[in-house]
Amino acid sequence: TRKHTIAVIPGDGIGKEVMPEGMRVLEKAASLFGFDIDQKWHDFASCDYYTRHGKMMPDNWKEEIGRPDAIFFGAVGWPDTVPDHVSLWGSLLQFRREYDQYVNLRPVRLMPGVPCPLAGREPGDIDFWVVRENTEGEYSSVGGIMFPGTEREIVIQETVMTRVGVDRILRFAFDLAQKRPNKHLTSATKSNGIAITMPYWDQRVEAMGEQYPDVRRDKYHIDILTAQFVLNPDRFDVVVGSNLFGDILSDLGPACTGTIGVAPSANINPEGIHPSLFEPVHGSAPDIAGQNIANPVGQIWSAAMMLDHLGETEAAAAIMRAVEQVLATPSARTSDLKGAASTQDCGKAIADAL
């Protein structure tokens, strides 16, 4: 039988609560669709680990993780113990870079049973992808502070874009758009205000677009693009953005379809040189952690994306059908979707529906 090796990293907060549900559904899918999951759990990449060891991960974390077929990740961050930039740069953001997971792929899809905050939108109306550059751009650690502690403090941080980095994410996005029925790509920019990197981004979009004459392309400045997500979400097909803009759009998009609690994401190294990482869009949510009320759908949908990536397309599709069915059942939903189910109840319901 086919075997997939998975590194399982629950992380912090509700990550530890939703991960077992993700694994429950994954194991159920394995038994139904005839493949094996070889799982190895890791306690690092968490603030608990930091408290015990003074760092987010062991120095030999790459060895510890080995060469899994994929990484299944929960959520990281516990700001009361570790500042967010320390916990994130020491874990998730490090994976993205060191494993060169330069594509962050996130669906925006209005699902049945999820109450939509936008008036008059039905499941089927909103269905697009956000393709986010995931390694460079605004997320840099280059810069510093001058005259620290004085009135004259100047703080500088550099945004760094490279031809290689920009072109490869654009290629992925154009390829994806070309496979979609509408063949439509929207680029997020801010070249009117951010006057060096963003005009460059625009140029590369133009240049790449010439290689895809069948893909219709447009661009919006990020300010008005966020407005368009609310006013005309049915207008989009594939939206590509820099690290920061993609980050914003991939929270806003799911919010426009009801909740970020159900949204998944894939951090992909398309060449397969390094493992790709699958995680819900939501964070560790300290405010609701420990109450067993977190919505496990983001984690479970991430499992489906992971299986897709591993070639288990049938199992992935079956999980999505089970997710849709459970979301459409009021009693199986968690409290964020006005249900009363616990995290486990919801996970079990999806495993059963499978």
Place this chain on the structure above:
Amino acid sequence: TRKHTIAVIPGDGIGKEVMPEGMRVLEKAASLFGFDIDQKWHDFASCDYYTRHGKMMPDNWKEEIGRPDAIFFGAVGWPDTVPDHVSLWGSLLQFRREYDQYVNLRPVRLMPGVPCPLAGREPGDIDFWVVRENTEGEYSSVGGIMFPGTEREIVIQETVMTRVGVDRILRFAFDLAQKRPNKHLTSATKSNGIAITMPYWDQRVEAMGEQYPDVRRDKYHIDILTAQFVLNPDRFDVVVGSNLFGDILSDLGPACTGTIGVAPSANINPEGIHPSLFEPVHGSAPDIAGQNIANPVGQIWSAAMMLDHLGETEAAAAIMRAVEQVLATPSARTSDLKGAASTQDCGKAIADAL
């Protein structure tokens, strides 16, 4: 009688169409409330001017403008002729900096008669301010390109924050929050990903907050904050953000209340050393320019903000009552609000209602 000297700069596209309506209402207000408007129109800060002179403004633009009590601005940009970053950095963004208009103040308010894209929200539910830093931050022109034209291209742009720049916008925002019934300030951050400038921003918010013990403060990362604008817009009172984050939030906010077509903004130099500038949030809208269908309410509401700033609070309040009355009248609305009125019809209706 009181006299207010106004520099009038219509700019490009629909700026030239909505400005006369702004002036119509302003003059009507002057005659009703007993003050004089001394207006001087300028054709620069427009792409037409650029086409004729090869630059957006004359070298002696400051002399040309003189020392008005305020600048009333339309919109600038005509990307078919002049790239956006050239037209904007050569006009609006230059005013903001050279006149040290470090506060960009923008209301987010659900108005009667404006169809809200969010389900179940009524006028009164959404009513907050976005306070945007308006001179530094992500809008820098510092940086450059290495290995241009080669595969190795590296493009760098620096975000620059200063203690002075951050503290003065925070002070303005806290002062504003303190005057509001809810005394609640929300800071937009991204300190988990943007690891140098944003943790600094957070620190300054904390430090300033200690001077305002009666103001409740919270912070959200920009990604989840955009989601909260859609999901819980009634949660906000005063939202403060950097130049870029404020830009995004002040388009998204008005979109959540129906349209950016009616939103105004004030670019303020609080010390009054330089003139402040008042402009609609929308741009020059080349797609609808020349059709006489642009919504003039953003320009007219900006006139009200300008009068407020000039101490004509009664006239400002009267304009807002007239705006609300006209927005609630289907036949007086422009097509973006599903009416059939022309730009002039709508402007005249507001002047009459006054």
